[in-house]
Amino acid sequence: MKIGILQTGHAPEGMVELQGDYDNMFEKMLDGHDFTFQTFSVVDGEFPSTPQDADGWLITGSKHGAYEDHAWIPPLEDLIRDIHAADKPMIGVCFGHQIIAQAMGGKVVKFDGGWSVGRTEYTIDGKQVALNAWHQDQVVELPHGADVLGHSDFCANAVLAYGDSIWTIQPHPEFPAASVDVLIRTRGKGVVPDDLLATATDRLEQPTHNADMARHMAQFFKNKARA
Template sequence: MEIGILRTGHSPDAMKDEFGNYDALFEKLLGGGGLTFETFSVVDGEFPSGAQDADGWLITGSRHGAYEKHDWIPPLEKLIREIDQSGKPLIGVCFGHQIIAQALGGKVEKFDGGWSVGRTEYMIDDKPVALNAWHQDQVVALPEGARVVGSSDFCANAVLAYGDHIWTLQPHPEFEPAFIEGLINKRGRGVVPDEQLDEAAQALPLPIDNGDIAKQMVAFFKSKENS
């Protein structure tokens, strides 16, 4: 089953050699699940011809806001609507979570409550899950047909589902603690309050549930493999 990765941002230059770009993080996360991958760097204007170009789709995170004026955002929203209409499985993470909501009629904005960074506890499908977060923007109004399946104390609309073919997450299951440590040191200082970064650094040794979410993501894609 081939998954088209729509890359909407790039890893920080200072971290790319060690960790790879955002698509590489997802290939590592979902590796061994019987999936193959092709990346389209939509942030650089590289798009597939349409929803039929892959069996399923994944939209990555980005440092950009879904509401910002970039040339590549309107065609990405159009592609999201096409994928939705096709019924092919689609997963969005962080920016991906936000742009899917926006494309389908929801609203995204810079949250006045500030940032969520590092290990964060969520309730997803009524089960406690710990994942790494790195965001200030949030989905603040749901599209028609979206349902909330996960939330945290900070982010009410943290995990959304649309029918049985779209599943989106605000947190980052592809971010391991070492990647968060890199973000703290190489992107966060001067942007995120130091107190929050220090708290996130202290939580780095604590366990997270990336592996469990990876299994759910693979199962989600595979559930639509022959449809």
């Protein structure tokens, strides 16, 4: 099964040195599930020709906001709607979660409540799940047809599903502790409040459910492909 990765941003240099760029992180995360991958760097204007260019699609995180005025965002929203119309499975993570919601008619804003960073507890499908977060933007109005599958005390719409073809998540199951550590040092200071960064640093060694989410995402792609 071929997964097309729609890359919407680039990782900080320190993260690239440790784990590769955002597309590489997802390739490693989903390794062992008989997938092949092709990256389309949409943030740099590189788009697939049609939704048929892959069997499933994954949209990465980004430092950009879904509501920002970038030339690549409107065609990405068109592509999202085309993928949905073609009934191809699609997963969105962080920015991917937000841009899919926006493309489908929801609303994304810079959240007045501030930031969520580091290891965070979520309730997903009725289970407690710990994942690493790094965001201020949130989906605050749901698109028609979106169901909420997960939330945290900070983020009401943390996991969304659109029928059986789209599944999106606000936190980063592809981020191990090392990724959060790099973000704290390179993108956090002076932007994220110091107390949140300190708490995130203290939690770096606590376990997360990244592997469980990787299995869930792989199964989502496979289930839809078999349908």
